[in-house]
Amino acid sequence: MPKNQDTSPRPRDAEATQKRILKAAKKEFAKNGLSGSRVDEIAERADANKRMIYHYFGSKEQLFQTVLEDAYLDIRAAEQKLALDEMAPKDALEKLVRFTWTYYLKNPEFITLVNSENLHRAKHLKKSTRIDSATRRLVDMVADLLDRGVKSGVFRPGIDPVQLNITIAAIGYYYLTNQYTGSIIYKTNLADPQALNERLDFNLQTIMRLVCLAP
Amino acid sequence: MPKNQDTSPRPRDAEATQKRILKAAKKEFAKNGLSGSRVDEIAERADANKRMIYHYFGSKEQLFQTVLEDAYLDIRAAEQKLALDEMAPKDALEKLVRFTWTYYLKNPEFITLVNSENLHRAKHLKKSTRIDSATRRLVDMVADLLDRGVKSGVFRPGIDPVQLNITIAAIGYYYLTNQYTGSIIYKTNLADPQALNERLDFNLQTIMRLVCLAP
DNA sequence: TAACGATGTAACTAGTTAGTGCGTTAACCG
DNA sequence: CGGTTAACGCACTAACTAGTTACATCGTTA
Known part of the structure; x- marks a missing residue:
């Protein structure tokens, strides 16, 4: 049968x-x-x-590596689509902060995969040949953005684009990856829609105050 | 024999x-x-x-829970020892940022344990009865710090102490937990002593510009 | 000193898990 | 249509792993 x-x-x-x-x-x-x-x-x-x-x-590990590479390629591609170089510096910076937050929020797997990879000290990413040039363009994009802002007198000079990038990622990433322990520790639901909006506002303030000349 | x-x-x-x-x-x-x-x-x-x-x-899980609780109790105890309420607001804030960074740097297990716990959606911390009051005091300490700063005219008003706390943690935590993938992505050794010092400086700028009135 | 609980050890079990050997079947091509 | 190749699936194994059983020994106290 x-x-x-x-x-x-x-x-x-x-x-x-x-x-x-x-x-x-x-x-x-x-x-x-x-x-x-x-x-x-x-x-x-x-x-x-x-x-x-x-x-x-x-193998399981090679599968993990492929998944991880795909995840990086996806966010890098999405960043390129922002076309920040066509916007006024302040608007472009705000857009980047909003994008980063929203991307993490809508793609929670990205954060968890990156955490896993760091637990393994980037063992798999080290072997990868597919993600080399992708980040270079992001840093260039932000560096260009900062230059334009300084020249037009809205940004203060001397800001390191890599440090800025890391900070923009950090203030969103940390909040979301630690939302479970954070909700307990601070006795509030960090995943609540209103809490999420408040966090985005706070992050925008943080970055704008860090980069802009006039308050 | x-x-x-x-x-x-x-x-x-x-x-x-x-x-x-x-x-x-x-x-x-x-x-x-x-x-x-x-x-x-x-x-x-x-x-x-x-x-x-x-x-x-x-069980393995109860052992993990105990380890995690101990880790939280340790950092909270260390924070209390800072005695920020005895210092001028600006100095106290700077001290808190420095302390947080240094604690993460010297206790890398803390970060990894918290990451693991968040992967499990705080399942173990939820069961814990040992870490309730500890964080409350930290938030109170920062809230008090902000109040004093506003009253003495050095901090701007309306800053949420929880958001500030999260941000202070985020800009250090993210850099260190993602140092392995970050070093590859940005093609620079983020764990280099000089890089670490530069990051601390950048973080101090970020927080001071966020909180203080006069640049 | 006898008894008993606390501390320690080794060997075992029942279930799990990454990885494979080998056979089957569908698609494509001459 | 015959045959080759690539896609697919079953059933297995060798190693591992959380948790346990049975037993030995130390130290304290009745």
Whole structure:
């Protein structure tokens, strides 16, 4: 007696299967970290077979590396689409702060994946050859932004674009990644929509006051 | 033939054994996260037996909870020792920023433990009864600091002490927890002593510009 | 000193987990 | 249509891992 007559076999499609695996792996790795994730669970979530994971990605770690690289490439691509160089410096800076916050908020897996990778001291990213040039453009973009602002007399000079980038990321990232312990420690729900808006406002103040000349 | 004649049996000391276990567990959990850590490894590191871990702490998760609670109690106690209420507002604020940075730098396990706990959505901290009042005092201390600064005309009014606290933590914490991926992404060694000093300076600027009235 | 609880050890168990061997089937091409 | 290749799936294994059982020994006190 045949077993799976109700579900007719899926048409064979290597690319689609790989995508399903990557999507499932991203979810699983983001939820449980690298060592907390189970390859069997990823296979099931992907509606695929564990054998396929090893066929396409070689190992659990290589799968993690691919997921991580994809995540970095995605945020870097999204940043490039902002086209900050076409805007007035102050507007561009505000847009970058808002974008960074919103991206983290809408892509919580990104934060968790990066945390996992740092727990492993960037072991996988070190091996990667796919993310080299991507960040360079972001730093250049911010450096250019700062230059233009200084020349037009709205920003103060001497600000390091890398430090600024890190700070813009930090004030959003930290709030969101530590929202669970933070909500307990501060006895307030940091994930509440109003709390989120207040945080974004506060972050905008922080960056504007840091960079701008006139208050 | 007896095996362990070279190492005479350790005198029995429950408290000392628990301390050794806690110390080893902190190291192991900080290095590998909760699911990446192995109870056998902790027992070995502690120069104790696995049976003792279960005898004193019940389970791997309860051991983690104890380690985490101890870590929070330690930083909160250190903050209280700062005695910020005895200093001029500006000096006190600068001292708090410096302290927070230095504490994270010298206690990297704290950051990793908190990250692990947030991966688990604060599951263990939720159960804890030992860390309730500790944070309240920190927030009160900062709130008082802000009030005094506003009254003496050096700080601008309306700053939320919780948001400020979070920001002070964020700009240090993020830099250090993401130093591994950051060093690759930005193609510079973020852990370099000079880089660390530059970051502290930048963070001081960020907070002072955020809080103070006159630049 | 006998008894008893606290401290310690080693060996074991039941369940889990990353990774594989091998057979099957669909798609494509001559 | 025959045959080759790539996609897929089952069932297995070797190693690992949290937690336990059974037992030994120390130290204190009745």
